[in-house]
Amino acid sequence: MNRIIVLLKDAVDLSELKVDPSTRRPLLEGAKRRIGELDKRALEEALRIKEREGGEVCTLTVGDERSKTPLLEALAMGADRAYIVNIGTGVWVDALTTSILLEAAVRRLTPFDLILCGEMSLDSLSSQMGPRLAELLDLPQITYVKQLAIEGGRLKAVRDLEDADEVVQADLPAVVSVSREINEPRIPSLMSIMRAKSKPIITLDVASLDVSPEIVSGGQSIEIISVEAPQVERKRIIVKGETIEESVEKLVHHLVAEGVLEVR
Amino acid sequence: MTGKGVLVYSEDKELELQLLRKGRELADEMNGPLSTVSLAQEPIDADELIRYGADKVFLYKDPGFDLNIETYRAALLEAVKRASPEVILIGSTRRGRELAPRIASALRTGCMTECIELEIDEGGDLLARRLVYGGSAVALERSRNRPHVATVPPRIFRRAEPSERNGEVMELRIEKPKHRTIVVERREKSRGDEALENARIIVAAGRGFRRREDLKLLEELAKVLGAEIGCTRPLAADDGWLNEWIGISGHKVRPRLYIACGISGTVQHLAGIRDSQVIVSINKDENANIFQASDYGLVGDLYAILPVLTRTLRRIRGESI
Numbered sequence: 001m002n003r004i005i006v007l008l009k010d011a012v013d014l015s016e017l018k019v020d021p022s023t024r025r026p027l028l029e030g031a032k033r034r035i036g037e038l039d040k041r042a043l044e045e046a047l048r049i050k051e052r053e054g055g056e057v058c059t060l061t062v063g064d065e066r067s068k069t070p071l072l073e074a075l076a077m078g079a080d081r082a083y084i085v086n087i088g089t090g091v092w093v094d095a096l097t098t099s100i101l102l103e104a105a106v107r108r109l110t111p112f113d114l115i116l117c118g119e120m121s122l123d124s125l126s127s128q129m130g131p132r133l134a135e136l137l138d139l140p141q142i143t144y145v146k147q148l149a150i151e152g153g154r155l156k157a158v159r160d161l162e163d164a165d166e167v168v169q170a171d172l173p174a175v176v177s178v179s180r181e182i183n184e185p186r187i188p189s190l191m192s193i194m195r196a197k198s199k200p201i202i203t204l205d206v207a208s209l210d211v212s213p214e215i216v217s218g219g220q221s222i223e224i225i226s227v228e229a230p231q232v233e234r235k236r237i238i239v240k241g242e243t244i245e246e247s248v249e250k251l252v253h254h255l256v257a258e259g260v261l262e263v264r
Numbered sequence: 265m266t267g268k269g270v271l272v273y274s275e276d277k278e279l280e281l282q283l284l285r286k287g288r289e290l291a292d293e294m295n296g297p298l299s300t301v302s303l304a305q306e307p308i309d310a311d312e313l314i315r316y317g318a319d320k321v322f323l324y325k326d327p328g329f330d331l332n333i334e335t336y337r338a339a340l341l342e343a344v345k346r347a348s349p350e351v352i353l354i355g356s357t358r359r360g361r362e363l364a365p366r367i368a369s370a371l372r373t374g375c376m377t378e379c380i381e382l383e384i385d386e387g388g389d390l391l392a393r394r395l396v397y398g399g400s401a402v403a404l405e406r407s408r409n410r411p412h413v414a415t416v417p418p419r420i421f422r423r424a425e426p427s428e429r430n431g432e433v434m435e436l437r438i439e440k441p442k443h444r445t446i447v448v449e450r451r452e453k454s455r456g457d458e459a460l461e462n463a464r465i466i467v468a469a470g471r472g473f474r475r476r477e478d479l480k481l482l483e484e485l486a487k488v489l490g491a492e493i494g495c496t497r498p499l500a501a502d503d504g505w506l507n508e509w510i511g512i513s514g515h516k517v518r519p520r521l522y523i524a525c526g527i528s529g530t531v532q533h534l535a536g537i538r539d540s541q542v543i544v545s546i547n548k549d550e551n552a553n554i555f556q557a558s559d560y561g562l563v564g565d566l567y568a569i570l571p572v573l574t575r576t577l578r579r580i581r582g583e584s585i
């Protein structure tokens with residue numbers, strides 16, 4: 001097995017994202033950033049393949065200097081090296097531009113046998129990167145993978161579609177996007193967290209890649225005009241009683257008052 | 265540059281009819297034609313697509329059509345070449361979501377996925393609202409390049425009323441591309457029906473349930489309430505206890521009453537229940553996020569609470585145990 005490239009996004013940690021109550025805007029500036037849950041599963045799968053087939057696992061991120069911190073977690077999990085395409089702090093690029101940057105960086109990391117990514121990033125919910133890279137690199141594309149194996153030098157994958165599970169085969173190299181059910185990512189030990197600090201994080205400047213520098217500085221094909229958390233006023237009443245029977249009784253009274261129980 | 269008009273496609277027939285309605289609206293605003301593509305294993309009724317609003321139907325006939333991405337990518341790109349639309353709408357099924365970004369990359373343009381509102385502005389840009397941050401917020405986005413590509417989930421738009429209209433049916437010819445992936449087996453699954461979407465009351469299970477048999481507690485409650493049963497993704501996708509789940513990647517529901525039992529309340533799950541009128545949650549962890557998103561919360565063990573709740577409701581309904 002040659003190199004496996006895992007695409008990792010430096011994403012907003014959704015579990016801690018807060019919303020400004022007056023503007024309803026998510027507070028992104030102070031938000032903690034982490035490798036997304038699905039990306040971790042893509043990395044976990046790469047590590048498992050490496051354990052069986054050999055090779056090395058590199059991660060690739062379009063991000064900035066600050067991405068180094070979340071990437072430490074990936075290195076602690078067992079990635080050999082991390083690459084960051086540095087687009088500059090606070091710069092936002094759309095999926096088209098991200099895919100072009102990833103393509104250029106992937107070409108620098110040739111030869112490789114496999115590109116793994118998540119089926120979608122949980123913060124932007126865009127689900128584009130796998131298919132876009134397959135198109136740009138002209139590689140086989142296998143999306144929504146929940147089981148992956150290498151048999152006789154070929155990929156065998158189970159894809160999870162709405163109406164069926166599909167078992168598919170493809171030659172390497174290929175682009176595979178994983179779904180949540182593929183595995184449970186490992187939790188790095190204290191030792192591996194310590195060791196991760198000495199693993200290489202390599203920054204690739206946009207200028208060093210074979211892309212036009214305007215793709216980052218110029219206008220993007222998609223522009224985000226606003227982001228707002230919808231107004232959901234919930235009552236947040238915790239119903240309490242001396243006994244379970246009493247609490248349940250109170251709850252039922254509330255529900256009758258709300259008119260959502262059609263009690264005769 | 266591209267011409268005018270709209271092109272819509274989904275391999276899901278019902279969703280295609282929904283796209284035809286929105287597509288018709290946008291096409292009329294732009295004074296352009298509405299085209300649709302039909303790629304299917306079975307011949308489909310092109311006239312029906314015209315009755316539902318299409319001006320042009322591109323038919324790709326291939327008796328051996330196997331829903332291979334290389335094939336439908338090539339067919340769709342050929343249709344784009346023939347129709348040169350300004351807007352391309354693709355149904356947001358899993359197959360649609362792997363197709364749309366590929367088409368967009370081939371055309372070097374942007375793509376807005378999972379759009380829940382679409383509108384053309386004065387400048388001819390496509391504006392869309394879509395869920396972001398796991399489904400906890402809505403972004404307003406503008407697509408500036410041509411053609412605009414967007415995907416639309418099921419049931420966002422209603423299908424049009426059919427009427428007798430004229431249209432053109434054209435055959436698509438492509439050189440059959442080499443398949444890069446081979447499907448060696450297909451295991452059909454039962455597809456989600458609409459029971460959850462239409463339910464007035466839903467009782468839902470999360471990982472707080474320890475064993476499949478324990479869902480009986482929920483079934484009893486469902487029976488007395490006349491409710492449908494739902495669950496979080498791990499119960500369906502990991503454990504296979506139920507077929508369908510609720511949330512950003514599953515069903516979006518809007519019952520009058522939603523009772524969440526043993527559910528922690530991750531953004532991915534909440535995104536599917538936000539339109540519920542009243543949300544009740546039962547969780548033994550008083551800090552569980554679900555309480556932030558609920559109207560009424562009971563802190564405690566669902567194994568102790570559910571039987572009492574069922575019994576109480578039965579009593580109120582005047583039914584004997």
Ligand SMILES: Cc1cc2nc3c(=O)[nH]c(=O)nc-3n(C[C@H](O)[C@H](O)[C@H](O)COP(=O)(O)OP(=O)(O)OC[C@H]3O[C@@H](n4cnc5c(N)ncnc54)[C@H](O)[C@@H]3O)c2cc1C
Binds near residue numbers: 038495499548567
């Ligand atoms: C791409 C992607 C898409 C996803 N889409 C969805 C989606 O559409 N829908 C979805 O649901 N999830 C989705 N998820 C998964 C999601 O991130 C969470 O894993 C999931 O929602 C958690 O389910 P849960 O609340 O049942 O389990 P947990 O988070 O494990 O919560 C279990 C809860 O039960 C409580 N509990 C335990 N025992 C008891 C008891 N005896 N009595 C009362 N309470 C008890 C615990 O306190 C805890 O709060 C998605 C994930 C990914 C990566």
Ligand SMILES: Nc1ncnc2c1ncn2[C@@H]1O[C@H](COP(=O)(O)O)[C@@H](O)[C@H]1O
Binds near residue numbers: 039127
């Ligand atoms: N900026 C990025 N850098 C590296 N990988 C990314 C980036 N954005 C998305 N990805 C990868 O693409 C997958 C799908 O993301 P998306 O297309 O943004 O929904 C993610 O799970 C990541 O594996």
